[in-house]
Amino acid sequence: MPLLVLSFLSFAVRLWGIGDAPFWINEADNSRLLLYDTPRDRIAWTSSSAGLYLGDILIRDIILFFVPDGTIHNGESGLRIPSAFACSLSIPLVYKLASRFCENDMSWLVTISWAFNPFSIDWSQQVYTYGMWPIWCTFLLLATFRFSSSIKKKQIRLHDWAFFHLSMILAITSNLFILIIAVALFPHVVSTTILNYQENRDRLRIFLCAYGPHIIPGLISTYITLKPTLDPSVNDNSWMPSADWNAPLELMEILFPYPENWEIIFIGPLTIFGLLKNLQRIGHASPILLFQKESSALFLAGTLQLFCFLFMQLLGSPSWATRYMLHLVPIWLVLVAMCISPKVGKTNLENRNKKLSFSTIGTLVMIILTISTILSTGPATDMRWQDTRGAWELISEDYDDTEVQVVLTHPTEYFYTFYLQMFEMEPDLFVGGWDDFTEEELSEFLSMDPDSIHRIRLETHDDSNLEDSLAENYYLSRESYSKGMVVQHWVRLNG
Amino acid sequence: MLKTRLLILSNSISFALFSYWVYWLSYDGSLILSAPLLLGLAGIFISIISISFSSNKFDIIEDLAISGVISSALTFVFWILVFGRHPYIRELTPIFLISLAFILFFQAIRRLDNSSYTKSLVLSELAIGFTFGLWFGREFEGKTRILLTIVLLLGIFLRACFSLAVDRLGVASFDLRKRISLFLVSVSMGLLAFKFDIESRAPWSNEVVFELHLASRNLMPIVISWLVSTSVVLWFVSTIEKQTSSEKNS
Numbered sequence: 001m002p003l004l005v006l007s008f009l010s011f012a013v014r015l016w017g018i019g020d021a022p023f024w025i026n027e028a029d030n031s032r033l034l035l036y037d038t039p040r041d042r043i044a045w046t047s048s049s050a051g052l053y054l055g056d057i058l059i060r061d062i063i064l065f066f067v068p069d070g071t072i073h074n075g076e077s078g079l080r081i082p083s084a085f086a087c088s089l090s091i092p093l094v095y096k097l098a099s100r101f102c103e104n105d106m107s108w109l110v111t112i113s114w115a116f117n118p119f120s121i122d123w124s125q126q127v128y129t130y131g132m133w134p135i136w137c138t139f140l141l142l143a144t145f146r147f148s149s150s151i152k153k154k155q156i157r158l159h160d161w162a163f164f165h166l167s168m169i170l171a172i173t174s175n176l177f178i179l180i181i182a183v184a185l186f187p188h189v190v191s192t193t194i195l196n197y198q199e200n201r202d203r204l205r206i207f208l209c210a211y212g213p214h215i216i217p218g219l220i221s222t223y224i225t226l227k228p229t230l231d232p233s234v235n236d237n238s239w240m241p242s243a244d245w246n247a248p249l250e251l252m253e254i255l256f257p258y259p260e261n262w263e264i265i266f267i268g269p270l271t272i273f274g275l276l277k278n279l280q281r282i283g284h285a286s287p288i289l290l291f292q293k294e295s296s297a298l299f300l301a302g303t304l305q306l307f308c309f310l311f312m313q314l315l316g317s318p319s320w321a322t323r324y325m326l327h328l329v330p331i332w333l334v335l336v337a338m339c340i341s342p343k344v345g346k347t348n349l350e351n352r353n354k355k356l357s358f359s360t361i362g363t364l365v366m367i368i369l370t371i372s373t374i375l376s377t378g379p380a381t382d383m384r385w386q387d388t389r390g391a392w393e394l395i396s397e398d399y400d401d402t403e404v405q406v407v408l409t410h411p412t413e414y415f416y417t418f419y420l421q422m423f424e425m426e427p428d429l430f431v432g433g434w435d436d437f438t439e440e441e442l443s444e445f446l447s448m449d450p451d452s453i454h455r456i457r458l459e460t461h462d463d464s465n466l467e468d469s470l471a472e473n474y475y476l477s478r479e480s481y482s483k484g485m486v487v488q489h490w491v492r493l494n495g
Numbered sequence: 496m497l498k499t500r501l502l503i504l505s506n507s508i509s510f511a512l513f514s515y516w517v518y519w520l521s522y523d524g525s526l527i528l529s530a531p532l533l534l535g536l537a538g539i540f541i542s543i544i545s546i547s548f549s550s551n552k553f554d555i556i557e558d559l560a561i562s563g564v565i566s567s568a569l570t571f572v573f574w575i576l577v578f579g580r581h582p583y584i585r586e587l588t589p590i591f592l593i594s595l596a597f598i599l600f601f602q603a604i605r606r607l608d609n610s611s612y613t614k615s616l617v618l619s620e621l622a623i624g625f626t627f628g629l630w631f632g633r634e635f636e637g638k639t640r641i642l643l644t645i646v647l648l649l650g651i652f653l654r655a656c657f658s659l660a661v662d663r664l665g666v667a668s669f670d671l672r673k674r675i676s677l678f679l680v681s682v683s684m685g686l687l688a689f690k691f692d693i694e695s696r697a698p699w700s701n702e703v704v705f706e707l708h709l710a711s712r713n714l715m716p717i718v719i720s721w722l723v724s725t726s727v728v729l730w731f732v733s734t735i736e737k738q739t740s741s742e743k744n745s
Contacts, residue, residue: 040635044710052713172717205735212728216720224713 014084017379019077022389051175083131087124133327143167188297274339390482403451410457509538592622628685
């Protein structure tokens with residue numbers, strides 16, 4: 001019941017001003033994908049260079065089914081609800097994960113910190129799939145740990161298998177970042193199997209039954225998703241930032257954003273101290289024993305993606321975008337909590353008093369940081385990087401449907417389908433592209449002899465070529481700006 | 496014995512000729528009084544006469560029915576290889592399997608034979624798997640086909656009826672894991688058939704007439720590899736467990 005209340009509160013916070021901000025350019029593009037009529041179109045066009053997002057599409061469709069049609073088509077909030085709701089659904093799963101590694105009070109602190117984490121709230125308030133990733137991530141971790149526990153007991157029940165395979169299917173059909181976690185958990189399952197079964201035949205049977213069905217589909221899925229990424233003509237990844245020496249600080253700020261830099265002073269040393277204590281304990285263990293520990297598996301799951309990003313950076317393709325790490329935030333929170341106040345087993349009760357002082361200080365710091373996170377909650381931002389709605393409002397002021405109207409867009413016209421429908425415009429030509437139009441394309445557009453040409457583009461795009469070409473037959477009647485966007489209205493010279 | 500074998504041979508040839516005529520009729524719709532029709536009907540007539548004179552009627556009927564279905568299926572394969580696509584290419588394969596399953600089930604009930612019952616179950620599951628793969632693919636692509644849906648429902652209905660006989664005939668002797676494994680392979684075969692069906696081409700031809708939807712193109716290799724991998728694992732596990740249990744018994 002408290003978890004339900006917490007999830008509801010977290011969802012309510014996410015709904016607070018969710019429709020205030022206009023779509024920025026990527027949201028505007030994603031909104032089009034949600035409004036395709038058939039599931040196959042949604043599946044085909046949602047798949048990107050990171051994954052197929054099947055689970056995300058399914059969960060989004062289910063939630064959108066309950067959202068009234070008017071809310072979906074007449075504003076931004078309707079299409080943002082699925083992500084916000086899905087992210088709130090991950091809260092009970094995070095508690096379940098935390099309670100596997102920490103004491104109950106610390107598990108609650110982790111869960112509350114996650115429920116009101118501003119970074120997760122902000123990204124789950126956008127038309128993106130990021131809000132759904134924590135569900136897949138925590139479900140995969142829980143299902144794998146449940147499976148490995150049943151291996152230890154040598155009593156694998158049908159639902160242990162079912163959860164494990166379902167989580168693997170979700171990981172493979174979701175995206176590469178979730179698949180990385182599945183890869184990180186692989187040594188844990190293998191070492192647990194080796195340590196708990198003596199016969200090679202039994203080991204092979206468990207290993208094959210667990211991973212046999214998923215290895216080839218996983219490789220094929222990776223190939224299908226990575227194929228376009230590796231082709232620079234299809235996918236321009238040059239915008240992706242690199243990690244620098246501030247990256248660890250940046251990650252700490254994602255975890256505990258308020259008050260500024262406190263986390264470095266308090267949580268940082270406590271975590272490092274706790275980690276060193278653990279390392280001291282496991283220092284002499286063999287790799288197989290190390291991998292068998294759930295805490296090691298969790299650590300690997302929470303860090304492998306970071307190492308992958310750093311490795312890619314070394315290869316010359318940086319991809320340090322913090323939003324790709326949203327699903328790792330609950331793992332990091334659990335790791336920090338586990339270092340400060342690990343779960344004490346029945347046999348370790350005697351040692352509890354020794355740990356009490358360290359653990360109490362850590363818990364107190366966590367309480368302060370959690371309260372400050374709760375106090376930081378507020379309504380959603382009313383503006384992001386671009387104001388595409390504002391740009392369409394500007395177009396609609398000059399739009400005259402009794403004349404021949406052409407709308408030339410940058411980037412492609414797909415980005416603006418949502419607002420075109422919302423403003424009920426039906427231009428005679430609605431076309432766009434990432435690059436400049438060729439002369440042939442332009443002459444084809446102008447052969448329609450349009451009375452007005454509306455140009456909408458990102459502010460960063462150099463449009464001088466198009467302006468020079470249009471200036472021969474048209475004059476610039478108005479140039480206006482909304483955040484990050486430029487809108488021009490060109491009128492025929494003899495008009 | 497020799498007489499029975501000759502009768503089965505003549506019956507097979509008659510069914511092959513008659514079905515050849517039926518395939519043409521269902522292809523172009525023209526009723527032509529041709530040699531295959533006349534010879535086929537004559538052969539079937541001989542079979543009926545022979546049945547009426549035989550002492551063990553049901554055994555002969557079952558053997559002739561099985562041989563008839565198999566020869567019709569082989570004739571269909573021949574027809575496809577020589578003349579290309581057929582309008583009922585999607586439905587005929589599961590119908591042959593369902594017919595065989597039905598005959599074997601009839602035989603099992605009559606003889607109280609668990610082996611025939613197992614065969615009928617496996618065949619009906621193969622038919623359902625193949626039809627489901629083909630049907631699901633077409634539905635996903637938005638190419639609904641009522642006749643295929645009817646065949647699928649017929650397969651499911653018959654399989655449900657077969658399971659009612661479990662009290663009388665006992666549990667199927669073929670391992671459940673191996674049955675699921677075969678079922679998954681047949682689903683993947685159905686999905687492959689769907690691909691070639693939509694692309695309007697034979698598996699050995701590269702001339703794609705219509706492209707599959709992007710979603711189907713992306714998902715198909717993953718789904719098929721999943722089905723085949725799972726099926727291999729299930730078969731392997733079944734074999735290992737059989738070995739283990741036989742070692743324990745010995």
